[in-house]
Amino acid sequence: MPIGAFINVFPPAVFLLVHLVAFLIGAYFAYRSFGAGLGTFGWAFTLYAVAEIVYMTYHLDVTVFLFAHTISEVLDLLAFVLVFVAGVQRALAGRPAAA
Numbered sequence: 406m407p408i409g410a411f412i413n414v415f416p417p418a419v420f421l422l423v424h425l426v427a428f429l430i431g432a433y434f435a436y437r438s439f440g441a442g443l444g445t446f447g448w449a450f451t452l453y454a455v456a457e458i459v460y461m462t463y464h465l466d467v468t469v470f471l472f473a474h475t476i477s478e479v480l481d482l483l484a485f486v487l488v489f490v491a492g493v494q495r496a497l498a499g500r501p502a503a504a
Contacts, residue, residue: 449487456480
């Protein structure tokens, strides 16, 4: 048995629920970030939320696994880069200017 094969005993609704909750968390953080004027963070969380929607397309039999997984991973990677960029921008904004 391959590692992780036990997961196949769970019904598809469980996976949809997991991705739906993850989407709601990402959408909430995007909403809060945009509301606080933190646009880069807002876009990062938006990309994460969209990635979760794409994951759900597989569980709804709209796309195949490799397609949904690849698109979602690219969106997550872009979101991660934006979080890093936003964090660096905020850190540098708090530093005094070089002499």
